[in-house]
Amino acid sequence: MKSNPNITRVFDLLPNCVLAVNKDDTFASKVKGEWKKYSATEVIEIVNQVSIGLIKLGVKKDDKIALISNNRPEWNFIELGVQQLGAVLVPMYPTITIEDYRYIFTDAEVKLVFVSDKALLAKVLEATSVLTGIEGIYTFDKTKEAKHWTELLDSSKGEDFAQIEPFKAAVQPDDLLTLIYTSGTTGKPKGVMLTHDNIVSNIDGLVIGKHLELCSDDKALSFLPLCHIYERTDVYVYMYYGVSVYYAESMETIADNLKDVKPQVFATVPRLLEKVYDKIVAKGYELSGIKKQLFFWALNLGLKYDPMKDMGWWYDTQLKIARKLIFSKWKEALGGNIKIIASGSAALQARLSRVFWAAEIPIAEGYGLTETSPVVSSSILSDFRVGCVGTVLPNLQVKIAEDGEICVKGPSVMKGYYKKPEATAEAIDADGWFHTGDIGEFFEGRYLKITDRKKEIFKTSGGKYVAPQVIENKLKEAVLIEQAIVVGEGQKFPSALIVPEFNALKEWCSRNEISYTNPEQIIKNQKVKDKLDEVVKDLMKNIAQYEQVKKVELLPKLFTIESGELTPTLKLKRKIIHNNYKNLIEGMYN
Template identity: 45%
Template sequence: MMEVKRLFDIFPYQLEKYALGDAMGGKVNGVWETYSTQQVIDMTDGLALGMLNLGLRKGDMIAIISGNCVEWALADLAIQKMGGIVVPLYPSSSADDLTYIMNHAEIKLVFCEEDALCEKIKGCQAQVESLNHVYTFREVKGEPLYKELLATVDQEGRGRLKDIQDTISAHDLATIIYTSGTTGRPKGVMLSHNNIVSNVNSSIPRLPVKQGQTGLSFLPLSHIFERMICYMYFFQGIAVRYGAIDQIPENLKAIRPHVFTAVPRLLEKVYDKVIAGGMANKGLKLKIFKWAIDLALRWEPDGKNGAIYNMQLKMADKLVFAKIRDKAGLDRVGALASGSAALQARLARFYNAIGVPLVEGYGLTETSPVISVNGFGKNEMKIGAVGRVVSGGEVKIFPDGEICYKGPNLMMGYYKNEAMTKEVIDENGWFHSGDIGEVDKDGFLKITDRKKEMWKTSGGKYIAPQVIENKFKESPFIEQVVVVGEGQKFAGALIVPNFEVLCGWMEETGISFNRDMPAAIISMDEVKKKIESETTELNKGFGKWEMIKRFELLPAELSVEGGELTPSLKMKRKVIVAKYATEI
């Protein structure tokens, strides 16, 4: 059996071990199209040769800007095969950031998904001297379709590709991922083939999947989290279905996947819909639903709740949970992994209790990305922790509480930025994550905050905003929260209510309101008092200096489009504070 050392080795390995008739697929004009292992190899060989015929060469930078689709994966593999460096671009990036990245990386060719993104890139092209070619995944008037690149794959062509690939080592650069960052220009994270392949190998034991199963991919492939996960699926003979992030409910129902990944915001939206739907019941059905959800929110790993609880859980499954899974297309899920942000304890309890096994992990783009992750076996999961460190990696908590890491998945450095590389990787090879955390007696890592996001009140007391925010998001009435007050006497918060839950409560209590007027809803005294009562309860357990003394309600969610969140859904705190300075 061949050994996978470089990313483009994965499909020859898959052909030798599994030879899948259905290796990957996606919707094209509303119809699912699939590719066998051999078809993936042939298609990517043809695209790779086509790029060489354009005059592109090993080491050239080639970008992809697209939502999740099968063509993204095909282009990624093809670029690697001809020795190119894959540079993912975020579809939500501004023209200014795209221009900067394409110039910084000296992009030669861009693959675009459709007309809007093609127009975005074309609008930048005049300012990017290196950019000579733009190809599209969908029909765009006046622009060449990516399939026009396909070259005939004969013996000579395969030999040409092999000659190039023989010069590519496991430690050569495979991709540059520009992290959006919360301030300043994007940084280009350089990841080698070995960085990512090693992370695939060390993550496999934590995500129990097997040949013959299907994985759904909808998180952005421009992030290393989803991209690494898909490589892992390929490595294990899992058929991958690519779907748009705005079509998750219908794709879950159509595919009924065995495995997928998600971020807490998406998991919370599903949870909210389940709660809203169940609370619409009347009489005995409503009582049973409430009983089942209360049971779910007390779930603990490894059967720690005891025999009586487990018997009740089985009954709840028959009466409520099995119907939830079936209705949502979650009935076959054996593994669900969450990353990118802190997972609320109630979400971890809920999904595991209803029979959708969910674990939380931790990592960064700079670590390809997984540093630690919980597992599905006995004594492998702790709620509130992000698991044990993956094999081959090492975590050290420095005196200031910062999480530092070493491992084969640690990046090569920041592209064209040696000074910044030295800022985060010290002389002893430790990568300084910028996150604050601790390792407990059982070896589980816990994240408490971002080092750079901690601040002091005017009284000199430190505030760790993420700790408070994570606690506050445990309330079903709070969708988003931003703790503010740096240099002030006390901490305050900007709160976006969960309007679905809030409106349900208002209907139950007989309060008149217009669902289509969120600004009017948050100005109502009854709503303010409800959130205040939630805040009072949530403040318990915090020191007096940490308690939220005042809050301001916001009528709309913080978003990528609004400029308050990065593409990976992290808060841009400085932007938020500036935007809502009047409210603060």
């Protein structure tokens, strides 16, 4: 099942798609306040120059090249140049620890390292100070402490690009393309081995299944880390369709970049959509009189919307008015041209799906893992169910095991874990089924629904199993709650540690004439504690009795990647959080 028989390796996208469309803005990034655009021919020339430069450095097939950077065109130039030689890219998060860098450099036997800036260079230099085998470190930003990546381009001047062809010809679809180290929530990172065929087949599944219908006139804004296969495969899909890729300057500039670029598509995670929604609602609270009434009338109307159902004449009439008066401003804030937002990496609250669709901002929720390159299922805009993660890609098989675990088989399932045959055998059974560790079911026989992580489900002292993610997502529906972790293994009932949304809490305190000092002090205020208890109690009304959160403790600061309490993909590291707040948790049961 091929969408384009000429594309069997990822770098085949360059001549068959990128050059075929031949846009002036294949890639773009902001440099000194202006968008620097690279045409299709410029992209291919730079990629070839990178390949030549690497050949001159002695890079051979299967050599490992590390890349640690924010999203920018240089990321693509290096990785595509590496691909053409049959070498293997090892991308890493800029946010991981020096110890993790050192472990990955050693485990992957990295030969060269590319980093974006001086701060990351300092971490890499410390990590590599006791290592042998690293033959060179290059930066994208100019600094005196390392070589600049353009030295590769300079060394290729006057060279014949034809010398790259034998390298490209030697790359087979089943050859290793990349090693992606998954942080996981426990233990040392594992290197996921993905081949060209793994990723090309995932592109095929998305294209043939019409999960992302785009065209060459479209623009995409990219801001999720390219080191994660989710954003990386999305960029390959953009390249397939000839979509221009504009890279956001940083996570802090996304709002401005959306208004500037006016993209038709971008990929995101639910956490960012939650923040967008919370900011919108916070602004709604700042309104007064008829404007405030209209805002919350429209919001409540949107929260009931189902794009796959006939909502009736009266509802549709009201929604038309709400869209004109209120929701049009939401669309404008995202650039005004959105055709599709891809949401993945975690469960999207159903209310967010409903309200954004009501605002004519279509969100396609999907599901996948690094080990599946990554997409397993994705919503088709004309055929999906709110609360589900879409339908399975046409070139994959999915079954639900007896214990509820989702198992996947197909061409996009990884080759295995690098140097870890036992872990590979544990993940992929003798019949070729990859065991995801996620619990799920098929709704109406075809729409995949994720209910929890297999290893995160816990049992209360009453013998009842509790799926914490479902309850945590319910808690985060509250405007006053930003983060939550549900605990209660072996206890009589579940409890929760909650981080309030402090901007919304500050606004609530102002309306209720409560003096707001700082997070540490305000969470001790009895009226605030009573309010959060009331919010949680209300949210638990439709949750089974044995799953209901009975006690909560408020925390003054967010769980973060830096504190070690979140993975780079923003998943809770439950064991670390449990250990950090052991006394607080025990206090809820004493």
